[in-house]
Amino acid sequence: MTNVLDVDGLKRSFDDLVAVGGVSFSIEPGEAYGLLGPNGAGKTTTISMVAGLLESDAGSVSVAGKLMTTKSSDAKRAIGLVPQDLAIYPDLTAAENLKFFGSLYGMRGASLNERIMTVLEMVGLSDRADDRSDEYSGGMKRRLNIAVGLLHEPQLLILDEPTVGVDPQSRNAILESVEGLSSRGMSVLYTTHYMEEAERLCDRVGIIDNGLLVAEGTRRSLVDSIGQDDTVHVTATGNLHHVAELLRAVEGVVTAAEAHGVVSVVVDRAAIRLPSILATFTEAGVSVVAVEVSEPNLEAVFLHLTGKALRD
Amino acid sequence: MTAFAIARTALLRLFRDRSNLFFVFVFPIALVLIIGAQFGGGFEPIIGVTGVDGDPLAGDVVDLLDADYGIREFDDSDAAVLAVERGYVSAVMVFPDDLSAEALAGRDPQIGFITQPDSSGQAIRAAAESALNRAIGPTAAAVAVSQSQGVSLEQAELLVEGAASAIADVDVETRTTGDALFADLGQFDLGASSQLVLFVFLTGLVGSAALIQSRQLGVTRRMLSTTASARTVIFGEVLGRWGVAVFQGIYILIVTLVAFRVDWGDPIGALMIVLCFGLVGASAAMLFGAVFKNDQQAGGISVVAALGLAALGGSMVPVEIFSSSMQSIARITPHYWANDAFAELVRRDGSVVDILPHLGVLAAYSIVLLTVAIWRLQKVITR
Numbered sequence: 195m196t197n198v199l200d201v202d203g204l205k206r207s208f209d210d211l212v213a214v215g216g217v218s219f220s221i222e223p224g225e226a227y228g229l230l231g232p233n234g235a236g237k238t239t240t241i242s243m244v245a246g247l248l249e250s251d252a253g254s255v256s257v258a259g260k261l262m263t264t265k266s267s268d269a270k271r272a273i274g275l276v277p278q279d280l281a282i283y284p285d286l287t288a289a290e291n292l293k294f295f296g297s298l299y300g301m302r303g304a305s306l307n308e309r310i311m312t313v314l315e316m317v318g319l320s321d322r323a324d325d326r327s328d329e330y331s332g333g334m335k336r337r338l339n340i341a342v343g344l345l346h347e348p349q350l351l352i353l354d355e356p357t358v359g360v361d362p363q364s365r366n367a368i369l370e371s372v373e374g375l376s377s378r379g380m381s382v383l384y385t386t387h388y389m390e391e392a393e394r395l396c397d398r399v400g401i402i403d404n405g406l407l408v409a410e411g412t413r414r415s416l417v418d419s420i421g422q423d424d425t426v427h428v429t430a431t432g433n434l435h436h437v438a439e440l441l442r443a444v445e446g447v448v449t450a451a452e453a454h455g456v457v458s459v460v461v462d463r464a465a466i467r468l469p470s471i472l473a474t475f476t477e478a479g480v481s482v483v484a485v486e487v488s489e490p491n492l493e494a495v496f497l498h499l500t501g502k503a504l505r506d
Numbered sequence: 507m508t509a510f511a512i513a514r515t516a517l518l519r520l521f522r523d524r525s526n527l528f529f530v531f532v533f534p535i536a537l538v539l540i541i542g543a544q545f546g547g548g549f550e551p552i553i554g555v556t557g558v559d560g561d562p563l564a565g566d567v568v569d570l571l572d573a574d575y576g577i578r579e580f581d582d583s584d585a586a587v588l589a590v591e592r593g594y595v596s597a598v599m600v601f602p603d604d605l606s607a608e609a610l611a612g613r614d615p616q617i618g619f620i621t622q623p624d625s626s627g628q629a630i631r632a633a634a635e636s637a638l639n640r641a642i643g644p645t646a647a648a649v650a651v652s653q654s655q656g657v658s659l660e661q662a663e664l665l666v667e668g669a670a671s672a673i674a675d676v677d678v679e680t681r682t683t684g685d686a687l688f689a690d691l692g693q694f695d696l697g698a699s700s701q702l703v704l705f706v707f708l709t710g711l712v713g714s715a716a717l718i719q720s721r722q723l724g725v726t727r728r729m730l731s732t733t734a735s736a737r738t739v740i741f742g743e744v745l746g747r748w749g750v751a752v753f754q755g756i757y758i759l760i761v762t763l764v765a766f767r768v769d770w771g772d773p774i775g776a777l778m779i780v781l782c783f784g785l786v787g788a789s790a791a792m793l794f795g796a797v798f799k800n801d802q803q804a805g806g807i808s809v810v811a812a813l814g815l816a817a818l819g820g821s822m823v824p825v826e827i828f829s830s831s832m833q834s835i836a837r838i839t840p841h842y843w844a845n846d847a848f849a850e851l852v853r854r855d856g857s858v859v860d861i862l863p864h865l866g867v868l869a870a871y872s873i874v875l876l877t878v879a880i881w882r883l884q885k886v887i888t889r
Contacts (some may be wrong), residue, residue, distance in 0.1 A: 202612075245731045246730075246731060247727060247730055247731055262732070264736070265735060267733040267735070270732060270733050271733050272729060273731070275731040277724050277727065277728055277731075279723065279724030279727075280723070280724070281521060281724035281725050281727065281728035282723070282725065283515070283723065283725060284723070285517070285519055285523065286518070286519065286522070290515075290518070294511065294512075294515045295728070295729075295732065297507070297508065297511035298508055298511060298512075298729055298732040298733065298734045299732055299733055300508070300733065342728070345731075347633060354648075373745060403627070505818050
């Protein structure tokens with residue numbers, strides 16, 4: 195099956211600054227792919243080349259099998275861009291904004307009007323279609339921004355940090371909208387510097403730093419790649435020192451220690467080992483009050499790979 | 507079609523802003539009305555008179571002056587003199603209470619004449635003296651004939667009348683050398699064309715702010731991510747600014763034609779001027795939109811530039827009354843060529859053929875401005 199997006203060896207410099215130094219990745223149909231990296235990592239420059247807004251110095255972008263350049267209208271028709279800026283006219287209504295952008299894709303008449311109502315429904319703005327967008331809340335504007343990207347039914351939706359500067363409630367609404375699109379089979383390229391968003395939304399994540407893709411894969415494979423184990427924290431009452439000794443003999447347990455009424459167990463893949471860990475507590479006659487499993491996350495992966503925190 | 511969609515949206519956004527509605531529709535017409543009311547049409551001096559009060563000879567003098575001047579009666583001479591001093595009237599004639607009796611008695615009646623010490627005052631004095639001679643002269647002559655010949659006053663008047671009819675009329679022919687610059691212009695004609703030129707360019711140029719807003723909002727960048735090419739986006743933006751300028755120009759043409767009966771000369775010619783000059787304004791707006799970084803900067807400089815060029819190009823004061831060196835400088839402005847094209851149509855009864863050179867100059871302005879603007883704008887929006 196043809197990939198929705200193939201990015202191969204993409205490079206772009208601005209004078210002496212190398213913004214993107216050779217990025218390659220691909221997105222399969224229906225896949226949500228996240229580009230995770232701090233500000234200035236090269237995400238937006240990469241997106242600009244993928245969306246045909248910027249010519250690359252080297253490498254190629256292919257959308258649904260069509261080569262993307264700044265002049266390739268076929269490839270551009272296959273993408274819907276949701277830029278970081280609120281790229282809508284504040285003095286027009288939502289419907290007028292959508293009508294304008296729809297007409298840029300050659301959409302007209304009843305089919306355009308029908309499609310406008312559909313996308314407004316999708317982002318939950320159908321009852322505010324005739325209100326000026328400068329009367330919207332920040333979150334509603336962001337949702338309209340997404341609706342514009344969806345209007346012409348693109349094969350790939352590109353979202354460039356869509357939750358920047360958004361309140362938590364609106365942010366959640368946006369993430370739910372994107373989740374809904376993914377669940378309907380839309381391919382998504384999502385850039386963010388929020389680790390939680392990439393973990394929540396994306397099937398695969400590419401970690402980008404200094405214009406280079408330093409790692410790529412599913413969240414699990416990325417975590418596994420850095421060789422860190424899960425930690426199970428068990429709050430219990432009883433002889434916890436004894437339990438810790440017993441746990442060290444359990445298969446997969448790397449180490450176990452007790453402190454302040456909590457036994458911390460470092461284990462390879464907690465999901466598999468958790469039943470035998472809890473059985474050890476029962477055998478030792480210790481009552482378990484609470485269990486918390488913490489896995490290494492993408493923050494840890496980024497830290498491991500680049501030596502700096504994601505929000506540096 | 508895509509370019510038209512961009513242009514349509516530019517128009518929609520313009521008319522959504524109520525302050526724009528005022529500047530596009532209300533303000534130009536109001537200025538045409540004010541300028542026409544203040545400076546348009548012929549100036550008719552007003553002569554104040556006192557002491558008429560049913561006196562037949564004084565009435566005759568006033569009737570003769572009334573043909574060429576406005577007449578305003580005052581109850582007393584002090585009020586009339588004050589009116590001259592304050593400029594309410596151009597001159598005052600103070601008739602004695604017994605003008606007719608004095609004339610019939612063969613005495614020289616004393617008539618006061620007060621005016622400002624300027625050339626128009628002297629002209630009115632000459633007209634007043636002429637009217638006095640024409641009104642009182644026959645009576646004075648009849649009295650003199652009656653006294654010298656010993657005939658009755660009625661007989662003397664008949665003799666004077668007969669003698670007067672025997673004198674051949676003197677025809678005075680008046681000719682104007684050179685072109686009569688503003689002859690036969692309606693009250694609003696000059697103001698309408700000059701304000702059209704001023705506002706079409708001003709509205710077009712102020713549109714540069716909207717272009718910058720589109721860039722700042724990220725809308726232009728988003729447009730480029732669609733199937734619309736950079737060329738189409740720029741063409742659409744030009745079309746939008748041009749549409750606004752032409753819309754306003756045609757609006758001013760039609761409203762002033764209907765409401766003030768302004769003579770625009772050849773309608774096709776007038777439309778051609780609006781189309782060409784509107785394109786100059788739109789092209790200048792594109793250049794400003796490409797050069798300036800924020801809309802406040804562009805908006806402010808646009809107003810200053812538009813008013814400055816309008817003043818220099820004869821939209822505030824006709825270039826014909828400029829010094830020759832200033833007239834030469836005025837030719838560098840597109841406003842001069844637009845104003846002169848209208849003058850060709852309205853004042854010199856020209857046709858489209860006569861304004862072709864003007865249209866050519868305006869088209870050249872558009873091409874140069876637009877070429878530079880597109881080159882600059884392509885760099886700005888695609889980097």
